[in-house]
Amino acid sequence: MDDASSALRDLLLIMARLRGPDGCPWDREQDFASIAPYTIEEAFEVADAVERQDLVALQDELGDLLLQVVFHSRMAEEQGAFDFAAVARTIGQKMIRRHPHVFGAAEMRDTAEQNEAWEQQKEAERAARQEIGTLAGLPRNLPALVRATKLTRRAARIGFDWPDAEAVLDKLAEETAELQAELAAGQRDRLADELGDMLFVLANLARKLDLDAEACLRGANAKFERRFRGMEAAAAADGTALADHDLDRMEDYWRRVKATERGA
Structure with missing residues (x-):
């Protein structure tokens, strides 16, 4: 110390x-x-x-x-x-x-009870700061997927939530259809609105599956980067540059890299 x-x-x-x-x-x-x-x-x-x-x-x-x-x-x-x-x-x-169960007389039987007590304490602190409302106190500059998760977790605490992941998937299908309907018009503001709705629903799906949406996307990013680098390496092994190939040939390299990963 x-x-x-x-x-x-x-x-x-x-x-x-x-x-x-x-x-x-x-x-x-x-x-x-x-x-x-x-x-x-x-x-x-x-x-x-x-x-x-x-x-x-x-x-x-x-x-x-x-x-x-x-x-x-x-x-x-x-x-x-x-x-x-x-x-x-x-x-x-x-x-x-x-942490009254550590520094006070309160008792917690499991992690779920501790999390509930933690949220109740945070609500009391927000009320003391006169931050009124279920969604009060969430920083606006959080990463968007993180904030979407936190917003809907707060709403879920008072019962405003989908019953299960299947219901969220149904909502995702609905939002996908709405985005498809806007594609023909090509209005950027409408497309942005509908795409935002889809991303918001996906964040909720991750929450219902007890997954971290931000971590899931980071994993997808890392996977894409790893596979794309593998495509470039495979093309170089053939004595070419990936950029010299058409999309069909690039897709072939992509499938080869995926197959190699799965084999490993």
């Missing part, structure tokens, strides 16, 4: 120096809005390291993410709003408040 405290103290001093009169011009020019995109980027890089099970990269990326917390806290301290210690105290108090 002493080592961690010392390292954190050093980091706070480094940031204070960077933001000071004799510090780095770039760091001194930043504000909350300019730093926020980096904060989001670093969080995704942490998730990427976890997904790749790369603990060396994870250590580095967690440091980058911690720097973002320190950076925001330092800017707030300069304005007299709060400092890093206040941030740490606030989250510590929140963890104690949200």
